[in-house]
Amino acid sequence: MMDFFNNVFSWLPELLAATPLTLILTLVAGIFGLVFGTLLALARLSNILILSVPANMFMFVMRGTPLLVQLYLIYYGLGQILPGTWVRHSVLWPYLRDGFTYAVIALSMNQAAYNGEVLRGALRSIPKGQIEASMAMGMTNLQILQRVRLPLAFRDCLPVLTSDIIILLKSTALVSTITVLELMGTARMIQRESLQIYEPLIACGLVYFAVVMVLTNIMRPVESRLTRFRKGNA
Amino acid sequence: MTATALSVRNIRKSFGEDEVLKGISFDAHSGDVISIIGSSGSGKSTLLRCINFLERADSGEVAVAGEIIKTHKAKDGQLSPSDKHQLKQMRARLGMVFQNFNLWAHRTVLENIIEGPVQVLKHPKKKAVADAEILMDKVGISQKRNHYPSQLSGGQQQRVAIARALAMQPTVMLFDEPTSALDPELVNEVVQVIRQLATEKRTMIMVTHEMALAREISTHLIFLHNGRIEEQGPPQLIMENPKSDRLRQFIGKF
Numbered sequence: 001m002m003d004f005f006n007n008v009f010s011w012l013p014e015l016l017a018a019t020p021l022t023l024i025l026t027l028v029a030g031i032f033g034l035v036f037g038t039l040l041a042l043a044r045l046s047n048i049l050i051l052s053v054p055a056n057m058f059m060f061v062m063r064g065t066p067l068l069v070q071l072y073l074i075y076y077g078l079g080q081i082l083p084g085t086w087v088r089h090s091v092l093w094p095y096l097r098d099g100f101t102y103a104v105i106a107l108s109m110n111q112a113a114y115n116g117e118v119l120r121g122a123l124r125s126i127p128k129g130q131i132e133a134s135m136a137m138g139m140t141n142l143q144i145l146q147r148v149r150l151p152l153a154f155r156d157c158l159p160v161l162t163s164d165i166i167i168l169l170k171s172t173a174l175v176s177t178i179t180v181l182e183l184m185g186t187a188r189m190i191q192r193e194s195l196q197i198y199e200p201l202i203a204c205g206l207v208y209f210a211v212v213m214v215l216t217n218i219m220r221p222v223e224s225r226l227t228r229f230r231k232g233n234a
Numbered sequence: 235m236t237a238t239a240l241s242v243r244n245i246r247k248s249f250g251e252d253e254v255l256k257g258i259s260f261d262a263h264s265g266d267v268i269s270i271i272g273s274s275g276s277g278k279s280t281l282l283r284c285i286n287f288l289e290r291a292d293s294g295e296v297a298v299a300g301e302i303i304k305t306h307k308a309k310d311g312q313l314s315p316s317d318k319h320q321l322k323q324m325r326a327r328l329g330m331v332f333q334n335f336n337l338w339a340h341r342t343v344l345e346n347i348i349e350g351p352v353q354v355l356k357h358p359k360k361k362a363v364a365d366a367e368i369l370m371d372k373v374g375i376s377q378k379r380n381h382y383p384s385q386l387s388g389g390q391q392q393r394v395a396i397a398r399a400l401a402m403q404p405t406v407m408l409f410d411e412p413t414s415a416l417d418p419e420l421v422n423e424v425v426q427v428i429r430q431l432a433t434e435k436r437t438m439i440m441v442t443h444e445m446a447l448a449r450e451i452s453t454h455l456i457f458l459h460n461g462r463i464e465e466q467g468p469p470q471l472i473m474e475n476p477k478s479d480r481l482r483q484f485i486g487k488f
Contacts, residue, residue: 129336132288137350137402138326140318147353151340229340229382 007199008206011190015200015207018186021100023211025182026169028104033111033168034161038150040116041123055116062113068174070110075102075178103175111168118160122153155226162219166212173208183207238300239264239437240328240406245284245294247277254280255291256461262406262454265435269448269469272458273484278441279333281458282410285439286328287315298324299405326354329399333411335391337383343370343394344379350402362401369397373427389420396427407431409440413447445485449473457481 043055062070082088082096095101126149134144154161176185187204191197240262247255254277262268270278283289285296287303290312296303303324308314315321337346347369348362357365370376373393383391392412399407412428413421425447431438432451442448448455448469455469457480465472465481476482 127336129332129334130338133330133332133336133338136286136288136325136328136330136332138322138324138354139350140322143353147349148338155340229342230384 004199007196008203011187011200011203012207014190015183015186015203018181018183019207019211021180021182022169022172022184025100025103025107025172025175025180026165029107029111029172030165030168032104032108033115033164036108036112037115038119040112041119042145044116044120045123059113059116062110063117067106067110067171068177071103071106071174071178074106075099078102078105099175099179102178103172103180107168107172107175110171111164114164114167115161118157118164119153122157123149125156126152155229158223158226162216162223165219166215169211169215170208237264238262239266239298240285240439241295241297241300242281242285243295243297245281245291245296247280247284247289247291254461255284258294258458258461258463260456260463260466262437262439264437266454267432267436267438267440267452268454268456269452270439270441270456270458271443271445271448271484272464276458277461278458279410282408282439282441285408286325286330287321288330290314296324298327322354326350326402327405329402329404329407331392331395331399331407331409331412333414335383335388335395335415337391337395337398339383342380342382343375343386346383346394347398347401350398355402366397366401369400372400372430373397374423387420388416389423392416392424393427396424396431400431405437407436407438409438409442411441411443413442413444445473457484459484 040055040059043051044059046052078096079102087093087096130148130152131144134148139147172182173184176182176188179185181189183204187200190200194200238261242261243259245255245258246253254275258277258281260268270281272278280289284291284294287296290308292312293307294313295305301320301324304316304320305313306316338349341349344363344366347366348359351357351362351365352359367376370379373396375390375393375397378386378390378394383394386394392415396412409428413424416424421444425444428438428440428447429451440448440452452469455466455472456463457465457472457478459478459480465476465478472481473485476485
Protein backbone atom coordinates (compact mmCIF):
# COMPACT_ATOMS: atom_id res chain seq x y z
CA MET A 1 0.00 0.00 0.00
CA MET A 2 2.77 2.45 0.85
CA ASP A 3 4.38 1.64 -2.47
CA PHE A 4 1.20 2.59 -4.24
CA PHE A 5 1.06 6.04 -2.66
CA ASN A 6 4.78 6.55 -3.16
CA ASN A 7 4.24 5.80 -6.82
CA VAL A 8 1.40 8.27 -7.02
CA PHE A 9 3.51 11.02 -5.50
CA SER A 10 6.52 10.14 -7.58
CA TRP A 11 4.67 11.18 -10.74
CA LEU A 12 3.65 14.57 -9.40
CA PRO A 13 6.77 16.51 -10.50
CA GLU A 14 6.43 15.32 -14.08
CA LEU A 15 2.72 16.10 -14.10
CA LEU A 16 3.20 19.51 -12.52
CA ALA A 17 5.64 20.28 -15.31
CA ALA A 18 2.83 19.63 -17.81
CA THR A 19 0.32 21.76 -15.90
CA PRO A 20 1.34 25.11 -17.45
CA LEU A 21 0.23 23.81 -20.85
CA THR A 22 -3.17 22.90 -19.41
CA LEU A 23 -3.42 26.37 -17.90
CA ILE A 24 -2.38 28.05 -21.15
CA LEU A 25 -5.00 26.08 -23.07
CA THR A 26 -7.64 27.09 -20.53
CA LEU A 27 -6.58 30.72 -20.51
CA VAL A 28 -6.31 31.14 -24.27
CA ALA A 29 -9.52 29.27 -25.06
CA GLY A 30 -11.22 31.03 -22.15
CA ILE A 31 -10.33 34.48 -23.49
CA PHE A 32 -11.14 33.67 -27.12
CA GLY A 33 -14.32 31.99 -25.96
CA LEU A 34 -15.41 35.02 -23.98
CA VAL A 35 -14.66 37.46 -26.79
CA PHE A 36 -16.33 35.37 -29.51
CA GLY A 37 -19.10 34.40 -27.12
CA THR A 38 -19.90 38.07 -26.52
CA LEU A 39 -19.98 38.70 -30.27
CA LEU A 40 -22.17 35.62 -30.75
CA ALA A 41 -24.60 36.77 -28.07
CA LEU A 42 -24.86 40.22 -29.65
CA ALA A 43 -25.26 38.70 -33.10
CA ARG A 44 -28.04 36.47 -31.86
CA LEU A 45 -29.88 39.37 -30.25
CA SER A 46 -29.46 41.48 -33.36
CA ASN A 47 -32.40 42.24 -35.64
CA ILE A 48 -30.17 41.66 -38.63
CA LEU A 49 -30.90 38.17 -39.92
CA ILE A 50 -27.53 37.57 -41.58
CA LEU A 51 -26.02 38.00 -38.13
CA SER A 52 -28.55 36.28 -35.91
CA VAL A 53 -29.26 33.17 -38.01
CA PRO A 54 -25.65 32.00 -38.46
CA ALA A 55 -24.89 32.80 -34.81
CA ASN A 56 -27.91 30.80 -33.77
CA MET A 57 -26.91 27.83 -35.95
CA PHE A 58 -23.32 27.90 -34.77
CA MET A 59 -24.34 27.85 -31.12
CA PHE A 60 -26.93 25.17 -31.74
CA VAL A 61 -24.43 22.85 -33.43
CA MET A 62 -21.56 23.48 -31.00
CA ARG A 63 -23.76 22.92 -27.99
CA GLY A 64 -25.47 19.93 -29.53
CA THR A 65 -22.41 17.85 -30.38
CA PRO A 66 -19.67 16.38 -28.19
CA LEU A 67 -16.48 18.37 -27.83
CA LEU A 68 -14.51 15.25 -28.70
CA VAL A 69 -16.25 14.99 -32.06
CA GLN A 70 -15.52 18.66 -32.76
CA LEU A 71 -11.93 18.16 -31.76
CA TYR A 72 -11.48 15.18 -34.11
CA LEU A 73 -13.24 16.90 -37.00
CA ILE A 74 -11.11 19.99 -36.66
CA TYR A 75 -7.85 18.14 -36.11
CA TYR A 76 -8.23 15.39 -38.67
CA GLY A 77 -10.51 17.34 -41.00
CA LEU A 78 -8.55 20.58 -41.24
CA GLY A 79 -5.33 18.63 -40.81
CA GLN A 80 -6.18 16.67 -43.97
CA ILE A 81 -7.32 19.57 -46.08
CA LEU A 82 -4.80 22.27 -45.22
CA PRO A 83 -1.56 20.53 -46.34
CA GLY A 84 -2.94 20.39 -49.90
CA THR A 85 -3.49 24.14 -50.05
CA TRP A 86 -1.40 27.30 -50.13
CA VAL A 87 -1.40 27.26 -46.34
CA ARG A 88 1.30 24.62 -46.45
CA HIS A 89 3.76 27.21 -47.72
CA SER A 90 2.62 30.08 -45.50
CA VAL A 91 4.18 31.35 -42.30
CA LEU A 92 1.32 29.79 -40.39
CA TRP A 93 2.29 26.28 -41.31
CA PRO A 94 4.56 25.51 -38.36
CA TYR A 95 1.64 26.29 -36.07
CA LEU A 96 -0.80 24.31 -38.13
CA ARG A 97 1.29 21.17 -37.83
CA ASP A 98 0.88 21.34 -34.10
CA GLY A 99 -2.04 19.71 -32.31
CA PHE A 100 -2.04 22.63 -29.90
CA THR A 101 -3.40 25.01 -32.54
CA TYR A 102 -6.33 22.73 -33.38
CA ALA A 103 -6.97 22.18 -29.69
CA VAL A 104 -7.21 25.94 -29.10
CA ILE A 105 -9.53 26.37 -32.09
CA ALA A 106 -11.90 23.61 -30.99
CA LEU A 107 -11.94 24.58 -27.33
CA SER A 108 -12.44 28.27 -28.14
CA MET A 109 -15.33 27.60 -30.49
CA ASN A 110 -17.00 25.32 -28.00
CA GLN A 111 -16.45 27.76 -25.14
CA ALA A 112 -17.74 30.64 -27.27
CA ALA A 113 -21.00 28.80 -27.89
CA TYR A 114 -21.58 28.19 -24.19
CA ASN A 115 -20.50 31.67 -23.08
CA GLY A 116 -22.64 33.15 -25.84
CA GLU A 117 -25.72 31.37 -24.62
CA VAL A 118 -25.19 32.53 -21.04
CA LEU A 119 -24.48 36.11 -22.07
CA ARG A 120 -27.47 36.23 -24.36
CA GLY A 121 -29.71 35.38 -21.43
CA ALA A 122 -28.00 37.92 -19.20
CA LEU A 123 -28.26 40.67 -21.83
CA ARG A 124 -31.93 39.97 -22.28
CA SER A 125 -32.70 40.07 -18.59
CA ILE A 126 -31.36 43.61 -18.07
CA PRO A 127 -34.24 45.73 -16.75
CA LYS A 128 -35.59 47.98 -19.50
CA GLY A 129 -35.36 51.03 -17.25
CA GLN A 130 -31.55 50.78 -17.13
CA ILE A 131 -31.41 51.15 -20.90
CA GLU A 132 -34.13 53.80 -21.09
CA ALA A 133 -32.23 55.92 -18.58
CA SER A 134 -29.17 55.66 -20.84
CA MET A 135 -31.11 56.56 -23.97
CA ALA A 136 -32.81 59.50 -22.25
CA MET A 137 -29.33 60.74 -21.31
CA GLY A 138 -28.35 60.90 -24.99
CA MET A 139 -25.91 57.99 -24.96
CA THR A 140 -25.07 56.25 -28.25
CA ASN A 141 -25.91 52.59 -28.74
CA LEU A 142 -22.22 51.75 -28.45
CA GLN A 143 -21.94 53.69 -25.19
CA ILE A 144 -25.02 51.95 -23.82
CA LEU A 145 -23.47 48.60 -24.75
CA GLN A 146 -20.09 49.39 -23.21
CA ARG A 147 -21.21 51.32 -20.17
CA VAL A 148 -24.47 49.67 -19.21
CA ARG A 149 -25.50 46.48 -21.01
CA LEU A 150 -22.23 44.53 -21.02
CA PRO A 151 -21.17 45.48 -17.47
CA LEU A 152 -24.57 44.49 -16.11
CA ALA A 153 -24.70 41.29 -18.16
CA PHE A 154 -21.20 40.14 -17.18
CA ARG A 155 -21.87 40.80 -13.53
CA ASP A 156 -25.15 38.97 -13.76
CA CYS A 157 -23.71 35.78 -15.22
CA LEU A 158 -20.28 35.79 -13.61
CA PRO A 159 -20.92 32.68 -11.50
CA VAL A 160 -21.96 30.75 -14.60
CA LEU A 161 -18.99 32.03 -16.58
CA THR A 162 -16.73 30.90 -13.75
CA SER A 163 -18.17 27.43 -13.77
CA ASP A 164 -17.85 27.35 -17.57
CA ILE A 165 -14.14 28.12 -17.17
CA ILE A 166 -13.78 25.25 -14.70
CA ILE A 167 -15.57 22.91 -17.09
CA LEU A 168 -13.24 24.16 -19.84
CA LEU A 169 -10.21 23.43 -17.68
CA LYS A 170 -11.33 19.84 -17.25
CA SER A 171 -12.31 19.54 -20.90
CA THR A 172 -8.75 20.29 -21.92
CA ALA A 173 -8.02 16.68 -20.91
CA LEU A 174 -9.68 15.67 -24.19
CA VAL A 175 -6.98 17.30 -26.27
CA SER A 176 -4.58 14.62 -25.11
CA THR A 177 -6.26 12.54 -27.83
CA ILE A 178 -4.80 14.79 -30.52
CA THR A 179 -1.19 14.49 -29.40
CA VAL A 180 -1.09 17.47 -27.04
CA LEU A 181 1.01 16.58 -24.03
CA GLU A 182 -0.82 18.56 -21.40
CA LEU A 183 -1.68 17.15 -18.00
CA MET A 184 -3.79 14.25 -19.18
CA GLY A 185 -1.55 13.52 -22.14
CA THR A 186 1.44 13.33 -19.85
CA ALA A 187 -0.42 11.00 -17.47
CA ARG A 188 -1.20 8.69 -20.36
CA MET A 189 2.39 8.75 -21.52
CA ILE A 190 3.52 7.83 -18.02
CA GLN A 191 0.97 5.01 -18.01
CA ARG A 192 2.42 3.58 -21.19
CA GLU A 193 6.01 3.90 -20.08
CA SER A 194 5.67 2.74 -16.48
CA LEU A 195 2.94 0.17 -17.04
CA GLN A 196 1.20 1.57 -13.98
CA ILE A 197 -2.50 2.08 -14.61
CA TYR A 198 -3.92 3.87 -11.60
CA GLU A 199 -1.06 5.76 -10.04
CA PRO A 200 -0.47 8.33 -12.81
CA LEU A 201 -4.22 8.79 -13.20
CA ILE A 202 -4.72 9.45 -9.51
CA ALA A 203 -1.79 11.85 -9.45
CA CYS A 204 -3.20 13.62 -12.49
CA GLY A 205 -6.63 13.84 -10.83
CA LEU A 206 -5.01 15.40 -7.78
CA VAL A 207 -3.36 18.07 -9.88
CA TYR A 208 -6.62 18.93 -11.69
CA PHE A 209 -8.36 19.13 -8.35
CA ALA A 210 -5.73 21.46 -6.93
CA VAL A 211 -5.91 23.72 -9.98
CA VAL A 212 -9.70 23.88 -9.77
CA MET A 213 -9.47 24.80 -6.09
CA VAL A 214 -7.02 27.60 -6.84
CA LEU A 215 -9.16 28.87 -9.71
CA THR A 216 -12.31 28.87 -7.60
CA ASN A 217 -10.54 30.81 -4.89
CA ILE A 218 -9.27 33.37 -7.37
CA MET A 219 -12.75 33.92 -8.79
CA ARG A 220 -14.57 34.22 -5.48
CA PRO A 221 -13.19 37.65 -4.49
CA VAL A 222 -13.53 38.83 -8.08
CA GLU A 223 -17.19 37.84 -8.04
CA SER A 224 -17.95 39.49 -4.75
CA ARG A 225 -16.17 42.66 -5.78
CA LEU A 226 -18.03 42.93 -9.07
CA THR A 227 -21.42 42.18 -7.54
CA ARG A 228 -21.09 44.32 -4.43
CA PHE A 229 -23.71 46.69 -5.86
CA ARG A 230 -26.33 44.10 -5.03
CA LYS A 231 -28.26 44.22 -1.82
CA GLY A 232 -26.57 42.37 1.02
CA ASN A 233 -23.17 42.51 -0.65
CA ALA A 234 -22.38 45.91 0.75
CA MET B 235 -42.22 87.03 -23.89
CA THR B 236 -39.67 84.45 -22.85
CA ALA B 237 -38.14 81.94 -25.24
CA THR B 238 -39.97 78.70 -25.96
CA ALA B 239 -38.02 75.95 -24.23
CA LEU B 240 -40.18 73.10 -25.44
CA SER B 241 -42.81 72.97 -28.07
CA VAL B 242 -45.03 69.94 -28.59
CA ARG B 243 -47.25 69.90 -31.65
CA ASN B 244 -50.13 67.60 -32.41
CA ILE B 245 -48.74 64.39 -30.91
CA ARG B 246 -50.75 61.32 -31.80
CA LYS B 247 -50.08 57.83 -30.56
CA SER B 248 -51.95 54.55 -30.80
CA PHE B 249 -51.28 51.21 -29.25
CA GLY B 250 -52.97 48.86 -31.67
CA GLU B 251 -56.57 50.02 -32.06
CA ASP B 252 -56.37 52.13 -28.96
CA GLU B 253 -55.56 55.77 -29.65
CA VAL B 254 -54.08 57.02 -26.38
CA LEU B 255 -53.00 60.47 -27.60
CA LYS B 256 -55.30 62.27 -30.02
CA GLY B 257 -53.29 65.30 -31.02
CA ILE B 258 -51.67 67.01 -28.06
CA SER B 259 -50.03 70.42 -28.36
CA PHE B 260 -48.52 72.70 -25.77
CA ASP B 261 -45.60 75.04 -25.26
CA ALA B 262 -43.31 75.48 -22.30
CA HIS B 263 -41.57 78.79 -22.01
CA SER B 264 -38.39 79.21 -20.08
CA GLY B 265 -39.19 79.04 -16.38
CA ASP B 266 -42.58 77.40 -16.84
CA VAL B 267 -43.62 74.53 -14.62
CA ILE B 268 -46.27 72.53 -16.41
CA SER B 269 -48.04 69.76 -14.55
CA ILE B 270 -49.92 67.15 -16.49
CA ILE B 271 -52.68 65.48 -14.53
CA GLY B 272 -55.36 62.97 -15.41
CA SER B 273 -56.57 59.54 -14.40
CA SER B 274 -54.43 56.52 -15.11
CA GLY B 275 -54.65 55.46 -18.72
CA SER B 276 -55.21 59.02 -19.89
CA GLY B 277 -51.88 58.91 -21.73
CA LYS B 278 -49.89 61.24 -19.47
CA SER B 279 -46.76 59.10 -19.26
CA THR B 280 -46.95 58.16 -22.92
CA LEU B 281 -47.04 61.85 -23.80
CA LEU B 282 -43.94 62.52 -21.73
CA ARG B 283 -42.13 59.54 -23.27
CA CYS B 284 -43.04 60.71 -26.77
CA ILE B 285 -41.26 64.00 -26.09
CA ASN B 286 -37.82 62.38 -25.81
CA PHE B 287 -38.66 59.52 -28.18
CA LEU B 288 -38.51 56.74 -25.62
CA GLU B 289 -41.88 56.08 -27.15
CA ARG B 290 -42.34 56.76 -30.84
CA ALA B 291 -45.42 58.78 -31.64
CA ASP B 292 -47.44 58.16 -34.79
CA SER B 293 -47.31 61.80 -35.79
CA GLY B 294 -46.51 65.19 -34.39
CA GLU B 295 -43.55 67.40 -33.76
CA VAL B 296 -41.28 68.21 -30.84
CA ALA B 297 -38.93 71.20 -30.68
CA VAL B 298 -36.40 71.92 -27.96
CA ALA B 299 -35.39 75.59 -27.66
CA GLY B 300 -36.76 76.19 -31.14
CA GLU B 301 -34.94 73.29 -32.79
CA ILE B 302 -37.33 70.74 -34.27
CA ILE B 303 -36.37 67.09 -33.81
CA LYS B 304 -36.08 65.77 -37.36
CA THR B 305 -38.31 62.80 -38.07
CA HIS B 306 -39.70 60.73 -40.86
CA LYS B 307 -42.48 58.20 -41.05
CA ALA B 308 -41.01 54.71 -40.64
CA LYS B 309 -42.33 51.57 -42.34
CA ASP B 310 -44.29 50.61 -39.25
CA GLY B 311 -46.18 53.91 -39.45
CA GLN B 312 -44.46 55.39 -36.42
CA LEU B 313 -42.50 58.58 -36.27
CA SER B 314 -38.81 57.79 -36.45
CA PRO B 315 -35.95 60.16 -35.69
CA SER B 316 -34.05 60.92 -38.91
CA ASP B 317 -30.86 62.20 -37.40
CA LYS B 318 -29.51 60.02 -34.62
CA HIS B 319 -26.88 62.55 -33.69
CA GLN B 320 -29.42 65.33 -33.37
CA LEU B 321 -31.75 63.11 -31.35
CA LYS B 322 -28.95 62.42 -28.87
CA GLN B 323 -28.22 66.13 -28.53
CA MET B 324 -31.90 66.82 -27.98
CA ARG B 325 -32.20 64.05 -25.42
CA ALA B 326 -29.20 65.42 -23.56
CA ARG B 327 -31.13 68.68 -23.22
CA LEU B 328 -34.21 66.94 -21.83
CA GLY B 329 -33.50 65.72 -18.30
CA MET B 330 -35.72 62.74 -17.58
CA VAL B 331 -36.70 61.56 -14.11
CA PHE B 332 -38.48 58.22 -14.09
CA GLN B 333 -41.14 56.80 -11.83
CA ASN B 334 -38.86 53.88 -10.93
CA PHE B 335 -35.70 56.02 -10.66
CA ASN B 336 -33.77 53.78 -13.10
CA LEU B 337 -30.41 54.53 -11.57
CA TRP B 338 -27.67 52.35 -13.04
CA ALA B 339 -27.45 49.54 -10.54
CA HIS B 340 -23.74 48.86 -11.00
CA ARG B 341 -22.65 52.44 -10.42
CA THR B 342 -22.39 54.39 -7.20
CA VAL B 343 -24.29 57.60 -6.55
CA LEU B 344 -21.37 59.72 -7.74
CA GLU B 345 -20.75 57.49 -10.78
CA ASN B 346 -24.41 57.73 -11.74
CA ILE B 347 -24.28 61.51 -11.64
CA ILE B 348 -21.04 62.00 -13.59
CA GLU B 349 -21.81 59.37 -16.24
CA GLY B 350 -23.78 61.68 -18.52
CA PRO B 351 -21.51 64.72 -18.25
CA VAL B 352 -18.38 62.60 -18.85
CA GLN B 353 -19.70 60.25 -21.53
CA VAL B 354 -22.20 62.43 -23.38
CA LEU B 355 -21.12 66.02 -22.75
CA LYS B 356 -17.43 65.00 -22.73
CA HIS B 357 -16.66 67.04 -19.64
CA PRO B 358 -13.34 66.31 -17.94
CA LYS B 359 -13.90 63.97 -15.03
CA LYS B 360 -12.58 66.50 -12.51
CA LYS B 361 -15.11 69.09 -13.55
CA ALA B 362 -17.92 66.52 -13.59
CA VAL B 363 -17.08 65.45 -10.04
CA ALA B 364 -16.92 69.05 -8.84
CA ASP B 365 -20.31 69.76 -10.43
CA ALA B 366 -21.72 66.53 -9.00
CA GLU B 367 -20.65 67.55 -5.51
CA ILE B 368 -22.71 70.71 -5.73
CA LEU B 369 -25.70 68.72 -6.97
CA MET B 370 -25.36 66.03 -4.31
CA ASP B 371 -25.33 68.79 -1.74
CA LYS B 372 -28.39 70.35 -3.28
CA VAL B 373 -30.44 67.14 -3.11
CA GLY B 374 -28.95 66.20 0.27
CA ILE B 375 -27.24 62.95 -0.73
CA SER B 376 -23.56 63.84 -0.26
CA GLN B 377 -22.98 61.38 2.56
CA LYS B 378 -24.10 58.55 0.27
CA ARG B 379 -21.84 59.39 -2.65
CA ASN B 380 -20.11 55.99 -2.67
CA HIS B 381 -23.24 53.93 -2.05
CA TYR B 382 -24.91 51.79 -4.68
CA PRO B 383 -28.58 52.39 -5.55
CA SER B 384 -29.62 49.13 -3.85
CA GLN B 385 -28.31 50.51 -0.58
CA LEU B 386 -30.56 53.58 -0.75
CA SER B 387 -34.21 54.17 0.05
CA GLY B 388 -36.60 55.02 -2.77
CA GLY B 389 -36.61 58.69 -1.79
CA GLN B 390 -32.83 58.81 -1.80
CA GLN B 391 -32.68 57.05 -5.16
CA GLN B 392 -35.12 59.51 -6.68
CA ARG B 393 -33.11 62.45 -5.36
CA VAL B 394 -29.99 60.96 -6.98
CA ALA B 395 -31.97 60.52 -10.21
CA ILE B 396 -32.92 64.19 -10.10
CA ALA B 397 -29.28 65.16 -9.52
CA ARG B 398 -28.26 62.88 -12.40
CA ALA B 399 -30.70 64.63 -14.73
CA LEU B 400 -29.65 68.10 -13.51
CA ALA B 401 -25.99 67.25 -14.12
CA MET B 402 -26.68 67.42 -17.85
CA GLN B 403 -27.74 71.06 -17.45
CA PRO B 404 -30.91 70.34 -19.38
CA THR B 405 -33.09 72.94 -21.03
CA VAL B 406 -36.19 71.17 -19.75
CA MET B 407 -36.70 68.65 -16.95
CA LEU B 408 -39.24 65.90 -17.56
CA PHE B 409 -40.69 64.19 -14.47
CA ASP B 410 -42.66 61.00 -15.02
CA GLU B 411 -44.68 60.51 -11.82
CA PRO B 412 -41.59 61.09 -9.68
CA THR B 413 -43.27 60.22 -6.38
CA SER B 414 -45.64 57.42 -7.42
CA ALA B 415 -43.28 54.56 -6.56
CA LEU B 416 -42.38 55.96 -3.16
CA ASP B 417 -43.62 55.01 0.28
CA PRO B 418 -45.82 57.80 1.62
CA GLU B 419 -43.31 58.91 4.23
CA LEU B 420 -40.62 59.30 1.54
CA VAL B 421 -42.67 61.45 -0.80
CA ASN B 422 -41.94 64.66 1.02
CA GLU B 423 -38.16 64.60 0.65
CA VAL B 424 -38.53 64.32 -3.13
CA VAL B 425 -41.29 66.91 -3.25
CA GLN B 426 -39.04 69.37 -1.43
CA VAL B 427 -36.33 68.98 -4.05
CA ILE B 428 -38.83 69.49 -6.88
CA ARG B 429 -40.28 72.51 -5.11
CA GLN B 430 -36.82 74.02 -4.81
CA LEU B 431 -36.21 73.53 -8.53
CA ALA B 432 -39.46 75.36 -9.25
CA THR B 433 -38.39 78.34 -7.17
CA GLU B 434 -35.16 78.43 -9.17
CA LYS B 435 -37.29 78.92 -12.28
CA ARG B 436 -36.27 75.70 -13.94
CA THR B 437 -38.39 74.71 -16.88
CA MET B 438 -40.19 71.53 -15.91
CA ILE B 439 -42.86 69.25 -17.32
CA MET B 440 -44.25 66.99 -14.63
CA VAL B 441 -46.68 64.14 -14.90
CA THR B 442 -48.03 63.69 -11.40
CA HIS B 443 -50.72 62.52 -9.04
CA GLU B 444 -49.56 64.93 -6.34
CA MET B 445 -52.37 67.45 -6.70
CA ALA B 446 -51.19 69.64 -3.86
CA LEU B 447 -47.73 69.88 -5.38
CA ALA B 448 -49.09 70.49 -8.87
CA ARG B 449 -51.25 73.30 -7.56
CA GLU B 450 -48.48 74.84 -5.52
CA ILE B 451 -45.60 74.93 -7.99
CA SER B 452 -47.17 74.84 -11.46
CA THR B 453 -47.47 77.87 -13.65
CA HIS B 454 -49.73 75.91 -15.94
CA LEU B 455 -51.86 72.83 -15.47
CA ILE B 456 -52.92 70.42 -18.19
CA PHE B 457 -55.75 67.97 -17.56
CA LEU B 458 -55.64 65.02 -19.95
CA HIS B 459 -58.68 62.90 -20.55
CA ASN B 460 -59.08 60.16 -23.15
CA GLY B 461 -56.03 61.31 -25.05
CA ARG B 462 -57.08 64.95 -25.31
CA ILE B 463 -56.37 68.09 -23.34
CA GLU B 464 -59.71 68.46 -21.63
CA GLU B 465 -58.85 71.60 -19.76
CA GLN B 466 -55.80 73.75 -19.09
CA GLY B 467 -54.77 76.98 -17.47
CA PRO B 468 -53.31 78.46 -14.30
CA PRO B 469 -53.68 75.86 -11.54
CA GLN B 470 -55.64 77.93 -9.04
CA LEU B 471 -58.10 78.97 -11.67
CA ILE B 472 -58.90 75.60 -13.15
CA MET B 473 -58.79 73.69 -9.89
CA GLU B 474 -61.12 76.03 -8.07
CA ASN B 475 -63.32 76.57 -11.03
CA PRO B 476 -63.25 73.49 -13.27
CA LYS B 477 -65.32 73.90 -16.38
CA SER B 478 -65.68 70.27 -17.38
CA ASP B 479 -67.51 67.62 -15.39
CA ARG B 480 -64.61 65.26 -15.79
CA LEU B 481 -62.10 67.58 -14.18
CA ARG B 482 -64.61 68.29 -11.42
CA GLN B 483 -64.96 64.55 -10.82
CA PHE B 484 -61.20 64.06 -10.99
CA ILE B 485 -60.45 66.81 -8.49
CA GLY B 486 -63.26 65.56 -6.28
CA LYS B 487 -61.31 62.36 -5.74
CA PHE B 488 -58.55 64.17 -3.92
